[in-house]
Amino acid sequence: MPTREEILKALETESVEDLGLKGTLADITKEINLDEKGNLVLKILLPKRGVEDILKIKLMNALGDFEDLNSVKVEFFTPQPPQAPPQAPQIPTLGPGLPAKRKIPGIKRVILVGSGKGGVGKSTVAANLAVALKENGFKVGLLDADIYGPSVPTILGLKNVALTVNDKQRIVPAEKEGLKVLSIGLMLPNEDTPVIWRGALLMKAIQQFLYEVDWGELDYLVIDLPPGTGDVQLTLAQNLIIDGAIVVTTPQDVALSDVRKAVAMFQELGVPILGLVENMAYFVCPHCGKRSQIFGEGKVKNFAKEKNLSLLAEIPIEPIVSKASDEGIPVVSAYPESETSKAFKKLAKEVVEKIPAKG
Ligand SMILES: Nc1ncnc2c1ncn2[C@@H]1O[C@H](COP(=O)(O)OP(=O)(O)OP(=O)(O)O)[C@@H](O)[C@H]1O
Ligand SMILES: [Mg+2]
Numbered sequence: 001m002p003t004r005e006e007i008l009k010a011l012e013t014e015s016v017e018d019l020g021l022k023g024t025l026a027d028i029t030k031e032i033n034l035d036e037k038g039n040l041v042l043k044i045l046l047p048k049r050g051v052e053d054i055l056k057i058k059l060m061n062a063l064g065d066f067e068d069l070n071s072v073k074v075e076f077f078t079p080q081p082p083q084a085p086p087q088a089p090q091i092p093t094l095g096p097g098l099p100a101k102r103k104i105p106g107i108k109r110v111i112l113v114g115s116g117k118g119g120v121g122k123s124t125v126a127a128n129l130a131v132a133l134k135e136n137g138f139k140v141g142l143l144d145a146d147i148y149g150p151s152v153p154t155i156l157g158l159k160n161v162a163l164t165v166n167d168k169q170r171i172v173p174a175e176k177e178g179l180k181v182l183s184i185g186l187m188l189p190n191e192d193t194p195v196i197w198r199g200a201l202l203m204k205a206i207q208q209f210l211y212e213v214d215w216g217e218l219d220y221l222v223i224d225l226p227p228g229t230g231d232v233q234l235t236l237a238q239n240l241i242i243d244g245a246i247v248v249t250t251p252q253d254v255a256l257s258d259v260r261k262a263v264a265m266f267q268e269l270g271v272p273i274l275g276l277v278e279n280m281a282y283f284v285c286p287h288c289g290k291r292s293q294i295f296g297e298g299k300v301k302n303f304a305k306e307k308n309l310s311l312l313a314e315i316p317i318e319p320i321v322s323k324a325s326d327e328g329i330p331v332v333s334a335y336p337e338s339e340t341s342k343a344f345k346k347l348a349k350e351v352v353e354k355i356p357a358k359g
Contacts, residue, residue: 002066007066010065014062020047029045110243111355112244114245116261127330129347136348136349145236158183171214229262277315315340316339
């Protein structure tokens with residue numbers, strides 16, 4: 001069980017300066033009450049309305065490593081008389097007049113693909129899920145919202161495709177065999193251009209992606225998120241009605257707190273979680289066809305059980321996956337009969353069952 005001091009120390013690791021305040025979470029925490037059962041109640045100053053979610057995410061990031069904590073409850077209080085703290089730079093959409101969540105016209109279902117940490121195969125899952133859905137006859141779009149490391153253009157072989165704007169000044173997504181694809185990667189002059197978009201610019205770029213794109217009619221829009229629990233996730237969840245999130249993890253990763261944080265973030269933001277995808281779950285020997293659970297077995301299943309989540313698919317690790325991605329043809333198209341492709345098709349089937357594209 002952590003001590004009060006340890007909790008305070010952990011709160012010091014999360015800055016609140018992006019909310020226009022000085023210091024860290026510890027500086028706006030006025031009371032820490034922890035009972036012997038590990039139930040923690042924090043009293044936290046709310047600098048302005050609309051930042052409750054971001055503060056909760058910061059809290060989860062700060063406290064996520066204390067596995068002994070049974071529950072964390074936050075009581076926000078506003079200063080009396082209600083006065084804003086020293087003039088802070090406003091983060092659009094997080095200030096008082098929080099915009100209502102909207103649907104993107106013409107799109108029936110929106111699915112987020114996220115993960116606690118990087119490199120677990122989010123983009124691979126997002127791209128192959130999109131292709132598998134499309135092959136089931138659905139109209140599908142794939143939005144690469146990983147502004148920090150877009151990889152969808154590479155996976156789909158669309159690196160050199162120029163985007164166009166139609167006569168209504170709306171962005172026309174690229175198209176790959178009927179799959180509509182939009183990525184910041186497609187809007188950059190070349191892949192070495194650094195994209196350091198923070199705050200207002202970032203929000204604006206995402207809003208543009210959401211509403212200024214001519215997607216046409218779509219049954220499913222699959223969104224590939226950057227890793228972790230940051231601004232992009234928050235902006236999307238606050239602006240958009242999302243039908244479900246898929247959390248990608250690997251057997252090694254699930255033991256860590258990152259995936260817990262990702263799950264907690266979606267729950268906190270009110271985004272329904274469709275389930276987990278265990279990527280690189282096992283290795284199929286290309287010679288004898290035998291499966292081996294090289295990274296250990298059962299960890300993701302147990303985690304899913306603990307959190308009452310579905311394990312939507314277990315994707316094997318196969319060299320053809322990265323080979324296909326490097327060649328710009330997702331494995332589901334390039335090797336449709338492979339074990340991996342079958343797993344991705346199962347994932348698509350689970351998604352359609354959980355959130356059918358309504359007529
Ligand atoms: N099942 C798999 N079998 C073999 N290789 C895989 C598999 N899944 C992903 N990879 C490879 O692992 C690497 C990371 O995958 P990917 O880019 O999809 O991860 P990511 O979570 O989107 O990463 P980032 O956090 O950087 O966005 C890629 O080279 C990809 O081809
Ligand atoms: Mg990625």
